[in-house]
Amino acid sequence: MGLLTAGQLAAIPGGKFRQKWTIIHADGLISFVLHDDDGGPQTVIDPGSRTASAYNVSLQSPGDLAAQTYQFTASNASGQLYHTGTGSYFYDVSKTAWVPPTTAVVKHQVYVWASGAWSELPCSPWVGRIAHIEYDDVLGPDGTWGPGTATVTCEGYLGELVRKPWTNEHGEHVENATAITPSGFLVYSFSSGWDMDGSDYRLWVQYRTTVTSSSSVKFYANSGIWSTGIASTSSVTLHQMSIILTAPNFWTSATANGTIASGGYLPVAVNYPDIPKINRSDGQTARPWV
Amino acid sequence: MNAAWWTALGVSSRSVDDFDSATITQNQNMGAASNPLWDHYLVDDVTCVQRSFHYGGGHNKWDGGFFYMENNDTGATVDAGDTVVVSGDILSWNPSGDVIIEKFSDGKPVAIYMNSSHNGIEIELVLTSTPPGTSSYYSNFTIWHYSPWAWFGVPAEMIPSMLMQLGVDQDYIDSDAFDNAYDGQKSDYGGVATDPDLDAYRLIGEPIVETIKRMARHFYDPIYFNMKGQLAMGSRSRPDTVTALYGIKDVSWGITRDHICNIVRFTYGDVSRIKQVPRDYGPTTFSGYDVVADSNYDMECSHVPTAGVMLGSAYVVEDSVSVSIQEFGEIPIGGSDQVIVDGDAVRTAPTTHFPYFSERDDLAIYAARVDDESDEMREIVMSQDFRGIDYDLGYKVGNLQITGDGQTVSDCRCIEKTLNFSTFTVESVLLEAL
Numbered sequence: 001m002g003l004l005t006a007g008q009l010a011a012i013p014g015g016k017f018r019q020k021w022t023i024i025h026a027d028g029l030i031s032f033v034l035h036d037d038d039g040g041p042q043t044v045i046d047p048g049s050r051t052a053s054a055y056n057v058s059l060q061s062p063g064d065l066a067a068q069t070y071q072f073t074a075s076n077a078s079g080q081l082y083h084t085g086t087g088s089y090f091y092d093v094s095k096t097a098w099v100p101p102t103t104a105v106v107k108h109q110v111y112v113w114a115s116g117a118w119s120e121l122p123c124s125p126w127v128g129r130i131a132h133i134e135y136d137d138v139l140g141p142d143g144t145w146g147p148g149t150a151t152v153t154c155e156g157y158l159g160e161l162v163r164k165p166w167t168n169e170h171g172e173h174v175e176n177a178t179a180i181t182p183s184g185f186l187v188y189s190f191s192s193g194w195d196m197d198g199s200d201y202r203l204w205v206q207y208r209t210t211v212t213s214s215s216s217v218k219f220y221a222n223s224g225i226w227s228t229g230i231a232s233t234s235s236v237t238l239h240q241m242s243i244i245l246t247a248p249n250f251w252t253s254a255t256a257n258g259t260i261a262s263g264g265y266l267p268v269a270v271n272y273p274d275i276p277k278i279n280r281s282d283g284q285t286a287r288p289w290v
Numbered sequence: 291m292n293a294a295w296w297t298a299l300g301v302s303s304r305s306v307d308d309f310d311s312a313t314i315t316q317n318q319n320m321g322a323a324s325n326p327l328w329d330h331y332l333v334d335d336v337t338c339v340q341r342s343f344h345y346g347g348g349h350n351k352w353d354g355g356f357f358y359m360e361n362n363d364t365g366a367t368v369d370a371g372d373t374v375v376v377s378g379d380i381l382s383w384n385p386s387g388d389v390i391i392e393k394f395s396d397g398k399p400v401a402i403y404m405n406s407s408h409n410g411i412e413i414e415l416v417l418t419s420t421p422p423g424t425s426s427y428y429s430n431f432t433i434w435h436y437s438p439w440a441w442f443g444v445p446a447e448m449i450p451s452m453l454m455q456l457g458v459d460q461d462y463i464d465s466d467a468f469d470n471a472y473d474g475q476k477s478d479y480g481g482v483a484t485d486p487d488l489d490a491y492r493l494i495g496e497p498i499v500e501t502i503k504r505m506a507r508h509f510y511d512p513i514y515f516n517m518k519g520q521l522a523m524g525s526r527s528r529p530d531t532v533t534a535l536y537g538i539k540d541v542s543w544g545i546t547r548d549h550i551c552n553i554v555r556f557t558y559g560d561v562s563r564i565k566q567v568p569r570d571y572g573p574t575t576f577s578g579y580d581v582v583a584d585s586n587y588d589m590e591c592s593h594v595p596t597a598g599v600m601l602g603s604a605y606v607v608e609d610s611v612s613v614s615i616q617e618f619g620e621i622p623i624g625g626s627d628q629v630i631v632d633g634d635a636v637r638t639a640p641t642t643h644f645p646y647f648s649e650r651d652d653l654a655i656y657a658a659r660v661d662d663e664s665d666e667m668r669e670i671v672m673s674q675d676f677r678g679i680d681y682d683l684g685y686k687v688g689n690l691q692i693t694g695d696g697q698t699v700s701d702c703r704c705i706e707k708t709l710n711f712s713t714f715t716v717e718s719v720l721l722e723a724l
Contacts, residue, residue: 002532002680009536012676017714047711054514054524054683054705056506057721058549058663059623059656063705065503067515072711110711112676123517123679123709127462156519157462158453162499166492 003122011114018111018118019047021072023104023130034074034106038118045149046073050126067156070108070128076137076150101133106154128154291447291472296465441490445505446472446523448490449513452501453521464522467530467684471511474525479509480658488646508646510659514683517707524684526723529703533689537675539715541692545666549721552614552664553622554656555630555639556607558647606630606641609657614664668693668722670702678716683707687720 004012018037021044035044048071055065109125111118130152137148441448446468453463479486490505506513506523516522524530606628610620625642647653670692672678681687683704690699702720709716 001530002534003682004677004680009677009680012714013537017676019711049708049710049712050517051706051708052515052517052683053707054512055503056510056512057705059510059551059554059659060549060621060663062503062507063512065499065506065513065515068519121676121679122682126517126519128519156515158458158515158519158521161453161456161458162502163497165495165497166501167494 005114005119007114008112008119008121011112011119016113018113019044020107020109020111021074022107022109024107038111043074044072045075048072067159067162068126068128069131069156069159070106070126070154071151072108072154073149073151076135076148101130101152104130105157106130106152127157129157129160131155291465291469295447296450296460441488441505443487444472444475445488445509445513446475446511448488448505449502449521449523452492452498456498462520464516464518464520467516467522467524470528470530471523471525474528475509475511477527479527480655486647486652486655490646505646508644508652509655510662512684512703512705516682516684517679517709522682522684524703526703529684529686530681531686531688532681533687535672535674535687535690536677536680538672539675540673541670543668543670543692546669546721547618547666549663549667550614550618550621550665551623551660552618553610553620554608554660555622555625555628555641556644556653556656557628557641558607558644558653607653607656609660611661611664662723668699668702670699670720670722672718672720674716674718676714676716678707678718679709681718686723687718690720 002009020036020038020040021034022031023034024031033040035041050068050070052068053064053066055063057063105127106129107125107127110121110123112121113119132153134151134153135148136151441451443451450463450465450468454460475486486509488505488508490501492501502513511526512524514522514524608630614621622640623642625640627638628641630637630639630641644653644656670690672692681704683706685704687702687704688700690702691697692699699722701723703723704718705721706719707716708718
């Protein structure tokens with residue numbers, strides 16, 4: 001079965017189309033219609049085209065898997081790609097007021113007029129990040145900007161993500177324990193396979209929390225409090241804190257228990273494979289116990 | 291995959307009891323316990339996706355995840371106050387012998403042991419009865435294994451799972467297409483009667499898109515960003531289909547040999563799925579504590595060589611289509627040259643490695659595929675008015691009569707589309723499916 005409705009199939013031949021481009025900035029503060037055929041701003045002068053292709057087409061020539069690149073051209077008569085009318089500029093070549101274009105996304109919607117209403121087509125909405133804007137504004141001899149165009153190049157929304165390489169920072173141990181309510185504890189047990197005698201080590205702990213007071217997070221060694229405090233106090237974020245483990249208060253089998261006393265989510269990770277030694281007085285290095 | 295699956299994978303959650311999902315979890319109910327100083331337990335039937343030590347697995351390179359426990363008394367809602375969380379790493383490896391990754395500590399609740407034993411791995415969980423800060427004993431545990439960056443399943447579930455774990459909103463994933471591809475991949479796929487699941491993992495430094503492609507290449511369903519820009523997967527065996535085409539403006543077609551493949555040689559696997567079978571070998575001693583195990587387990591690892599390692603005929607699977615070879619000559623897919631010992635004969639031939647297959651039978655997928663791709667195909671370029679968006683990439687387009695001789699092309703698959711928003715025309719590239 002096809003993607004178009006019977007009404008859309010009937011409406012497309014010789015029908016009336018509507019295209020709409022909306023620009024949404026990552027900060028959520030700027031969101032405006034750049035162009036709307038249905039009576040909105042009429043800024044886009046070349047709506048462009050998009051090509052989509054498949055990967056894994058055959059064993060011999062598998063094809064490509066890339067987020068679509070999409071380019072359209074808008075008028076830029078005022079030297080600003082668009083003015084919201086309320087003082088917020090998306091981009092102003094004079095830089096008196098602007099936000100970086102590449103931190104915004106473009107939503108492109110296509111409709112056909114069917115049965116007395118706009119009907120959104122199945123290739124829509126398409127959302128892509130702005131990768132580049134090419135301005136051809138002309139600075140006149142009198143020092144003012146003349147009319148010009150802005151060619152906006154977008155990349156499919158997931159393009160940037162899928163090109164990134166995996167790193168450990170993707171969170172080998174991170175789990176999203178957002179359903180967990182306050183009061184939990186994490187456990188860290190040192191392996192006897194590490195020579196920790198007479199050394200100081202730094203233990204990195206990551207946790208996600210809404211805790212806003214450093215006094216509400218405590219880490220315990222055996223029965224005593226090791227350390228109190230969190231690295232930052234922003235809300236619902238992944239924190240990372242370090243605890244300096246000082247000999248001889250712990251040794252080969254010491255265990256750290258981090259407790260969120262209140263107001264927090266469950267800790268998410270202990271990054272223990274890398275326990276950098278610090279301040280070792282005898283100059284020796286820690287070594288795996290092999 | 292159903293709505294619950296999508297909801298659960300949106301946030302990888304410890305409480306998801308879905309072992310078919312791409313996030314690997316496995317639990318073992320401890321049952322009622324008395325009041326021991328600590329319990330010793332060997333995890334039964336763990337499914338961990340891990341690279342074999344011989345092929346790069348080792349300290350901090352495995353993506354086997356970690357274990358944690360859940361107090362069943364809290365019911366479906368996990369109460370962190372009653373839950374011991376083992377936030378440890380089972381990825382370390384010491385080749386010299388038994389390794390204790392996390393050391394049991396007197397008075398502390400949890401330790402994880404991971405022992406190497408010959409070529410096998412045993413995972414043992416040692417539990418104390420009393421965690422700090424509480425006075426109650428753990429009498430009823432569930433042990434979970436959590437591997438956020440290793441996946442087990444078919445590509446149609448692994449790929450969206452990976453993306454959603456990375457925080458991608460479901461709006462950017464074509465869930466209907468992946469659902470349909472999943473159903474196809476879990477059914478009789480390419481003559482494979484059993485579920486041809488993959489064991490896959492991320493590779494640090496590899497672009498995510500390459501991971502997606504490597505997963506997808508183990509099956510033959512196309513993957514693409516659809517007309518809407520969502521990541522989607524088509525289904526070869528259960529294709530969405532259109533047979534009525536509207537607004538055709540122009541058609542051109544030709545015969546292409548670009549896709550011919552008539553012989554494939556492949557090896558498989560550099561990942562182990564741990565599956566344990568009972569073995570009784572008596573008491574074990576750990577760090578001054580005598581532990582009498584309830585049972586012990588040995589492990590079976592699917593173990594096959596990878597490229598660059600010794601290959602014998604037993605490890606190279608070869609499939610060919612003789613008629614096609616007679617007509618076009620031998621056209622293998624790419625790969626590195628490997629020495630194949632075939633009886634008394636020794637020969638060198640390009641061999642492709644499929645690291646995520648752990649079952650030799652899964653390679654029947656490729657036997658079926660080389661059959662499909664052993665001949666010339668028609669490639670059709672069709673221009674339509676905007677009704678050409680009636681079908682997306684991956685769709686089967688049937689009942690085409692475009693050759694002028696009355697023949698009907700019964701099955702083409704859309705592999706490329708260009709949407710022109712100035713002229714409201716659509717150009718589609720269709721590849722004949724044989």
